[in-house]
Amino acid sequence: MTVIIKNLTFKNPLLLASGTFGLGDKFLGVINKMGGIITKGITIEERLGNPIPRIFETPSGILNSVGLENPGIKKFKTTILPKLTKLQTNLFINIAGSSVDEFTILATELDVPEIAGLEINLSCPNIKNSQRLPAQNPRLVAKIVAAVRKKTSKFLIAKLTANFIDPLITAQAAVDNGADAISLINTLYGIAFDVKTRKPILGGITGGLSGPAIKPFALYCIWHIRQKLDVPIIGGGGIMTANDVKEFLLAGAQLVAIGSGNLVDPFLGLKILKELEE
Amino acid sequence: MIITEKAQIIFNNSLSEEIYSMKLNSPHVAKQAKPGQFVMIRITNDYSFILPRPFAIADCTKNMIRIVYRVVGKGTKVLSTRKPGEILNVLGPLGKPIPKLKNKKVVLCAGGVGIAPLRFLASKLAKNNEIFLYYGAKTKKELILVNELKPLCRKMVLATEDGSYGKKGVILDFLSPDFLRNQKINYIFASGPLPMLKNLELKLQILPEIPVYGFLEAKMGCGCGLCYCCGVKTREGKYLRICTDGPVFSLKKVDLSSLNK
Numbered sequence: 311m312t313v314i315i316k317n318l319t320f321k322n323p324l325l326l327a328s329g330t331f332g333l334g335d336k337f338l339g340v341i342n343k344m345g346g347i348i349t350k351g352i353t354i355e356e357r358l359g360n361p362i363p364r365i366f367e368t369p370s371g372i373l374n375s376v377g378l379e380n381p382g383i384k385k386f387k388t389t390i391l392p393k394l395t396k397l398q399t400n401l402f403i404n405i406a407g408s409s410v411d412e413f414t415i416l417a418t419e420l421d422v423p424e425i426a427g428l429e430i431n432l433s434c435p436n437i438k439n440s441q442r443l444p445a446q447n448p449r450l451v452a453k454i455v456a457a458v459r460k461k462t463s464k465f466l467i468a469k470l471t472a473n474f475i476d477p478l479i480t481a482q483a484a485v486d487n488g489a490d491a492i493s494l495i496n497t498l499y500g501i502a503f504d505v506k507t508r509k510p511i512l513g514g515i516t517g518g519l520s521g522p523a524i525k526p527f528a529l530y531c532i533w534h535i536r537q538k539l540d541v542p543i544i545g546g547g548g549i550m551t552a553n554d555v556k557e558f559l560l561a562g563a564q565l566v567a568i569g570s571g572n573l574v575d576p577f578l579g580l581k582i583l584k585e586l587e588e
Numbered sequence: 589m590i591i592t593e594k595a596q597i598i599f600n601n602s603l604s605e606e607i608y609s610m611k612l613n614s615p616h617v618a619k620q621a622k623p624g625q626f627v628m629i630r631i632t633n634d635y636s637f638i639l640p641r642p643f644a645i646a647d648c649t650k651n652m653i654r655i656v657y658r659v660v661g662k663g664t665k666v667l668s669t670r671k672p673g674e675i676l677n678v679l680g681p682l683g684k685p686i687p688k689l690k691n692k693k694v695v696l697c698a699g700g701v702g703i704a705p706l707r708f709l710a711s712k713l714a715k716n717n718e719i720f721l722y723y724g725a726k727t728k729k730e731l732i733l734v735n736e737l738k739p740l741c742r743k744m745v746l747a748t749e750d751g752s753y754g755k756k757g758v759i760l761d762f763l764s765p766d767f768l769r770n771q772k773i774n775y776i777f778a779s780g781p782l783p784m785l786k787n788l789e790l791k792l793q794i795l796p797e798i799p800v801y802g803f804l805e806a807k808m809g810c811g812c813g814l815c816y817c818c819g820v821k822t823r824e825g826k827y828l829r830i831c832t833d834g835p836v837f838s839l840k841k842v843d844l845s846s847l848n849k
Contacts, residue, residue, distance in 0.1 A: 332814045363807045365817035370635040573810040
């Protein structure tokens with residue numbers, strides 16, 4: 311099941327998706343069996359995240375609004391990263407900047423040997439004060455990816471969105487400017503209301519929808535890009551079983567990222583791996 | 589060590605109209621669980637209820653754990669229909685255990701189904717400590733587990749809001765600071781609705797020397813520190829995670845208003 315992309319070897323096609331497996335310092339027995347782990351998004355400054363509630367269950371889905379809670383790059387490097395040096399798999403750090411400069415600072419800070427690569431977070435829907443996601447603008451995607459590429463020789467993943475844009479356009483922009491792989495589809499925009507209080511349920515008002523509810527759309531996006539573009543794709547969106555993984559691979563993904571499934575069961579990656587091996 | 593296991597339902601009995609007691613054969617969790625900890629249980633094995641739900645451990649004996657829960661939404665409604673012999677996925681034990689206490693005077697203060705985690709705590713504290721239980725509910729029917737708790741407590745004060753059993757009123761009306769001071773109470777553990785915890789914290793501001801701990805609840809994703817969805821703000825304004833930093837917190841350190849909603 312080994313997958314080789316560029317200079318990296320993945321022992322299997324399973325990744326633990328950003329946002330769903332903490333910072334990589336828990337459940338090491340699961341992480342080490344996977345092809346890789348992508349940490350929660352790291353920003354330059356510490357972020358407290360959005361008010362609670364941050365999670366709400368929908369039919370076959372999960373709506374979340376965590377808001378990139380993280381300790382900031384300095385604390386991450388001093389307190390978390392040293393714990394991750396013995397990971398026996400590919401470690402990717404998800405970096406979330408609010409400007410091109412911030413992305414390049416994060417990339418420079420993380421140009422360290424313990425890390426296999428970076429995932430450029432262009433598509434987190436839970437950030438206030440941003441009317442649009444960077445990944446909704448191909449020119450911005452090009453600019454950020456090119457700027458980060460100049461600062462690091464690490465494996466670069468561009469995490470794109472399928473919210474209100476054809477991701478084929480942004481995938482092309484990412485590849486043309488040095489991304490080694492693209493990741494799709496992250497979460498979809500969502501909101502839920504409490505009909506008794508007549509107010510939005512999530513503390514962050516809007517959130518990102520994930521889980522099996524979005525799987526067919528995620529598969530479509532990956533298949534759609536695969537028809538036109540020869541780029542390594544990390545597919546994700548509602549993977550809960552080995553059959554789901556196979557579907558994503560059939561649609562054209564080289565790797566898959568387990569996201570919401572980790573919340574349902576932190577050992578899901580191991581279970582899926584076992585099923586795939588059988 | 590946190591594990592996931594398939595647990596068979598031994599019983600799932602109603603204690604009152606909306607409150608159920610469920611016993612599960614969950615040997616790995618039972619072997620390790622300590623008071624203060626909880627489990628995440630999946631309601632069904634399909635995706636109709638995708639997120640597991642957190643439940644306090646109310647009792648723990650060899651191979652078995654028991655949860656006591658109120659039907660509050662669609663998920664717990666379906667859980668209440670699950671039958672003995674059926675299998676549920678259980679993840680646990682989760683959360684930080686309460687440290688062992690010895691030769692202490694401890695007040696347990698419960699509101700409604702909040703009695704569940706205190707039942708487990710009382711069973712462990714009873715050997716080496718004196719327990720004073722203050723327990724209130726809306727009606728007599730909702731005063732549950734009383735017979736189990738009676739032998740564990742030196743003193744038990746019961747109250748109902750409608751006066752159908754015990755004293756009439758909310759339980760905090762009967763927890764007097766003078767009593768706590770005179771008895772030289774060492775610790776207070778409280779579990780119940782958020783307004784009760786808030787009022788308790790306010791009431792006991794005049795006794796800063798007594799540590800007061802509350803069992804907190806929040807909408808959870810994973811229950812084990814991976815998703816960062818269940819937060820409570822500290823008084824300094826930073827979030828702690830209820831699943832891994834708690835679920836039991838010093839009420840003097842957290843800002844309970846951050847849990848409003």
